[in-house]
Amino acid sequence: MSADTTGGHPPAALRTEWIIELQQSYFSATGVQLLATVVIGVLVILAMKFGRRLETLVDHRYGRNVGEASRVIWLLAVVATGVYSLSIVWHVTYFIDIVFRTLAIDRWTAVQQFMTIAIVLVAYLLIRFANRSIDQLQRTSSLTKHQSEVAYHVSDIGIALGTMTLVLTLWGVDLTNIFIGAGAITAIVGLAARETLAAVLAGFILLFSRPFRVGDWIEVKDHSGIVKDVTIFNTKIQTFSDEHVLVPNDIITESDLTNLSRNDQLRVEVEVGIDYETDVHYAREVVVEAVEDLDSIRSSPDPHVIAKRFADSSILLEVRVWIGEPTMRRRWNARTDAIEAIKDAFDREGITIPYPQRVQSARGDGFDVGVPSTDETTAVSVGNE
Template identity: 30%
Template sequence: MEQWLEQLPALAMAYGMRILIALLIVVVGRWVSKLVASMVRKMMERRNVEATAVGFVGALVSTIIMAFTFIAALAQLGVQTASLVALLGAAGLAVGLALQGSLSNFAAGVLLVVFRPCRAGDYVEAAGAAGVVEEISIFSTTLITPDNKKVIAPNAAVINGVIVNYSAKDTRRVDLVIGVAYDADLRQTREVLSQVVEASEYVLKDPAYRVEVSELADSSVNFVVRPWVKSEDYWDAYFQLMANIKRALDDAGIGIPFPQMDLHVQQLPERPPVL
């Protein structure tokens, strides 16, 4: 007992210093984790990343740094961390295999956040659906369809497919195909269509619109009408132009053909009665 008491100051000095250093490592590691997580959050906020993704990535970065901090503190106390690291690695591998689909969605969410092929408020076609992007979360992307349905698509399906972003540019071209009868005067038809386009308040002056003959179809001469509008005015311009073109062609006496079928009934000779 006396011998143990005599060694107590030396033991306290040796292990006390290790404990202090371990505590110092934990304190510094916690400060560093908060600092790095804050820097990551600010960087993502400057890039207009969604708040959900900002919070998740910040927490993930802080957790990773704190995990390494605790391992370093345990090593300072003399704990053999090699087996602990191996155990954590095996556990991480097992969890990764079990959550393979979720991890692929998470990785896809990170790519969507970093490269930003679309953002909240954009109208897109992705993962077999079309709608306005409501939210890009860590594992899924939420779309609101034009008829107000909510579509939740896995991020992996979004990033691995074709993404058509209709809101990426400020302007869009309205492509209309207008068929008129073969006996219609082409110059008059082109003039009527051009007047309708020029009268629309949605059509932009630059780039210039085009009205051209595109096809001599089976029952009609097809014109293409291609004005440019602001992206947010696309459907208003589309519906207005279609209605005004129909009225203008009717007023000008220009016919719009439609499919017709002529049925000829032939009188067959009567057959003699069968005895």
């Protein structure tokens, strides 16, 4: 076909004598060309599937990164071979010649291109290796889910920026102006999104300080609940009223934070008043005996009762008990069980829980508050008329 001669002559390595004979002998009819195209397509598909098996074999022997690299190289070779085979079948090897002429470069440019491809490939493998290392740390509970997400972004962005810097330096690009422009853009963005940047910075602070994890019960800024998720910008809390609250991370770092799940136990206080005529020491013993065997309360530390203060109508006792694996439901259950047990014990022992009352008494001799008689009332009424 004349198509071989248009656009220039292909290099001898691409169109040798035996390739010319092959084209003239077997690929001169359209039907044969179509059949050969189908065969090449099937072979390419089978070769791609073999690439997966090759990756698995290399992965088991040399590691996953090497396995992925081998599969990428194999796929590139398969695609190049398939394109070249189709160009032979359809007598268009001149197209490859045009591509080669277009890509004709000097040795230094070729080295730059080769180094650029190598740097990008190494950066890709580094990103995959870093992400797998983070996944491994998360599986061993060394990192939380939030920390893993932040670590993904930090490692990927860091590797990408480093790769970009190396490539630009390799091609002789002056990075001074780029850094100056980036600094100006950063200043503008910082002024326009101060709160967002503060939340992001607070997210990194939470990453390294680790004051709580997902599933912990915390109290912060008038909110109390279970941590459901932590992102770079905010923390999601599910309150005990089944409300989902998003608290910005900068609010968390600036406020007092209480983690009620960190120590795996929590003290619960219950106050009860006793009559002033009651023996305080005896009442304390009764309370301890009433709560020490409750299932909702831990046996260690032991329940403790103190005389807290003199109230208006009673002596106020404070009962201190502990619960394990703290949750709001366990605290409610422990408080309810303690109150019921103390009430039953006081009823058995005849200990009175007094109502608020006031005692009135006159100073010195006092004075009488008389009730007007009937005659005085009548006289007042006549006078008013």
